[in-house]
Amino acid sequence: MSKLNLTPDQVDQYHRDGYLIIKQFFNLEESKKLYDVATSDIVVSKNAINVNDRSGKRSKLSLWYKPGNDTYGLLTRGESLVNAVNQLLDGDSQVCHFHSKLMQKEPHVGGAWEWHQDYGYWYKNEFLLPNQMMSVMVAITQATKINGCLQVIKGSHKMGRVEHGFAGEQVGASQRYVDLALKTMDLIYVELDPGDILFFHSNLIHRSEANLSETPRWSLISCYNRASNFGYNDSASAFSSITPIEMVPDDALLSWEASGLIEDESDFLAKEDDIALQ
Numbered sequence: 001m002s003k004l005n006l007t008p009d010q011v012d013q014y015h016r017d018g019y020l021i022i023k024q025f026f027n028l029e030e031s032k033k034l035y036d037v038a039t040s041d042i043v044v045s046k047n048a049i050n051v052n053d054r055s056g057k058r059s060k061l062s063l064w065y066k067p068g069n070d071t072y073g074l075l076t077r078g079e080s081l082v083n084a085v086n087q088l089l090d091g092d093s094q095v096c097h098f099h100s101k102l103m104q105k106e107p108h109v110g111g112a113w114e115w116h117q118d119y120g121y122w123y124k125n126e127f128l129l130p131n132q133m134m135s136v137m138v139a140i141t142q143a144t145k146i147n148g149c150l151q152v153i154k155g156s157h158k159m160g161r162v163e164h165g166f167a168g169e170q171v172g173a174s175q176r177y178v179d180l181a182l183k184t185m186d187l188i189y190v191e192l193d194p195g196d197i198l199f200f201h202s203n204l205i206h207r208s209e210a211n212l213s214e215t216p217r218w219s220l221i222s223c224y225n226r227a228s229n230f231g232y233n234d235s236a237s238a239f240s241s242i243t244p245i246e247m248v249p250d251d252a253l254l255s256w257e258a259s260g261l262i263e264d265e266s267d268f269l270a271k272e273d274d275i276a277l278q
């Protein structure tokens, strides 16, 4: 049985604010499993890509396209999560998995992410419909102001896509438009506990600061799309972005035998060059 059906108020909140937080979507046992698997996953650490911020601090991320039968795949294909995404995205074709990434922001060295919209990048993949694309962040560790939690500009998804350009090694949104948005709309620090999730619209302007704390800040971000929203320049995902998700029951995360990423699926892992577009 599905553990969550979003209420009409929650759906309205997402459309109004561009994001929605659900506390304890994953229970303690589920988030402990995710933490244990992620932090000991050799395939993930071997394929982690370093991304520097402007001050030279470095974040690591591992990114893959096809959701498998590993722990992350079972989580992102979970019935309740996919149903919730289905309630929030515009359109009515099936929900697909574009990509997932394990974000690893280590104590003291974990760098910042510049202000951007995810669709600021995905537009380059020639997806035409941003309202049919979103990201879901799952907190693996606590995310706080001091360890560089996500910051969002509430309601900024309604601005549509703003210009993006290189900001050091990263791609960032036009500072002029970010400044104007910050004058007009509220800045929200999205502090999360392990197991909490954040749904956010592909045009929501967001960033995060460096991790200045003693503790790591890890999260899993899964990005979703509708099958009819073809990415005309999306060869990297090898059609994952338009392949309907094979859902699994919510309890698969704990009851199915699964560990980390599987070595022979590492073909689906992104390489350094792909990252600027994700």
Ligand SMILES: O=C(O)CCC(=O)C(=O)O
Pocket: 103, 113, 118, 148, 149, 150, 206, 207, 208, 219, 221
């Ligand atoms: O994890 C973070 O701190 C930021 C990640 C982010 O902004 C993104 O992946 O779009």
